[in-house]
Amino acid sequence: MKVTEIPAEEREKSVSYICDEIKNVIVNFGDRDPGSEGENKALDYMADQLGETCDKVDRDKFKVAPHAFFGWTYFVAVFMTLAVPIYFLSPVMVFVCILLSLVPMIFQFVLYAPFLDPLFDKRESGNVMGTYSPSGEVRRRIIINGHSDAVYEWHWHYIGGYKMFLSSIILVILGVVYMFAIALAACVLCGPFGMVTGNCLWIGIAGIVFVPFFLAFWLFADTRKVVPGANDNLTACYMAIAAVKALKDNGIRLENTEVVALITGSEEAGLRGATAFVKQHPDYAREEDVETVFITYETLRELEYLGIYNRDLNGTVKNDRAACEIYKKCAARHGMDLKFGSVFAGATDAAAFSKGGYRATSVAAMNPEVDKYYHTRLDNYDNLSPECLSKVFDITLEFIEEFDKNGFASAETGDAPSEE
Incomplete structure (x- = not known):
């Protein structure tokens, strides 16, 4: 039997299995924030399940600082709040506050570097890899990837939806720009040190309006609440x-x-598992005689937004052209004309694989203007889309058969896919 000849009733069983096991993990293992007991129990459970199917199961471990990734929001909240009263005493020190706010954000969020990790407590997390071997010599390898952990709730997104979530970010950005502008003006008109006077005093008083928004940014990710994921x-x-x-x-x-x-x-926590995998398996998937592709799946919920991400990690990392093209071809056989796009705010594990030199693509099915369930407590087992899961499962089987038959040669020739 070919992979694509798996009967419809068997495919339906697979989709039911996916939904049932998602509920099982959420109900039985509790919160799965990075490095938590719940995450590790879920990983152990998945390893046991793979052990019933696969020929080999590996369980790696690594250290993670779960609160570090969103730590930059604390720096923004604290130092931009301090920048407002400091402005009245010494305008030049506002630039220091802005620097202390932006540098952690750039390293921790924009670049996903472990810049703040040394400042936070560590836990033990892990990866699980189940290998289903071929009957003969390994010449090709398909790695299907998903992450087991769940995020800390985006507080303002849950309270007011996408508009409030986006507004909380925009208002902080406006506040930073405003404080920079008035500090620059005050340095020129009143001098960099000493108390401001005249019009500089009044524009500083106007800046107080941003203080509530700076303080509210502390709750951007509420570490008291882990979403079901x-x-x-x-x-x-x-x-x-x-x-x-x-x-x-x-x-x-x-x-x-x-x-x-x-x-x-x-x-x-910042792609820490995928990054650890690349470091712990430096020679994996680099055999010259074994074509290897990674498919990273992310949030398979909204079928109408199913898409392929050829750029990742805030648009700074390029995923593999051929892998993207093959997935697009396979999806077309199931009536889906998928677009290529960029993860313009955030990242998927495919970015870590691509940075590590592996050939990877990322596929997600979610509205870029994120629905209220995303990263909130509403992302629960009663909010799944069997229709979306069924379609992606069909495409996954199609991809397995296509890559098994032709490898990367099945990709269409031509330039790299453009972002759409």
Whole structure:
């Protein structure tokens, strides 16, 4: 039997399995913030499930600072709030406050570097890799990836939806720009040191209006509340596990293609699991005679927004052209004309794989103007989309068969896909 010949009823069973197991993990293992007991229990559980299907299961461990990734928001909240009263005493010190706010943001969020990690407590997280071997020599390898952890709730997104969430960011940006502008003006008109007077005093008083917004930024990510993470990203974890399970259950053993389910931990802490995987397996997926592709799935919820991300990590990392093209071709066979796009704010694990030299693509099904469930307590097992999961499962099986048959040669020739 070919992979694409798996019967419809078996595919339906796989989608039901995905939904049932998502509920099972959420109900039984509790909060799964990075490095938590819940995340590690979920990883152990998934490792056991893969052990029933795969020929080999690996469980790696690494240290993570779960609160560090959003730590930059604390720096913004504290130092921009301090910048307002400091302005009246010494305008030049406002620039110092702005610098102390922006540098952590640039390193920690824009670049996803572990800039603040040494300042925060560490926990132990991990990755799980289940390998379903071919009957013969390994010549190709398909790695299907999802992350097991769940994020700290985006407080203002839950309270007021996307408009309030976006407004909370825009108002802080406006506040930073305003404080920079009036500090520059005060340095010129009143001198960099000493108290401001005249019009400089009044524009400083006007700046007090931004203080509530600076303070509110402390709750950008509420570490007191961990979301269930059903769609983000248990859908991806069980898409990977279900794909391998379907091969096993239907007696399909590819001749020369290895299929791997890779469950990474602590993605929400700054891609720490995927980054650790690259470091702990420096030679993996680099064999010259083994074509290897990574498919990272992320938030498989809104079918109408299913898309392929050829750029990642705030648009700074380029994912593999051929991998993107192959996925697009496979989706077209199932009636989906997928667009290429960029993860312009944030990142997926594919970025870490691509930076590490692996050939990876990222696929997500979510509205860029994020729905209220995203990164809030509404992302629960009762808010799944079986329709979306079914379509992605079909495309995944199609991809496995296509890559098994032709490898990267199946990609269309031409220039890299443009961002749309």
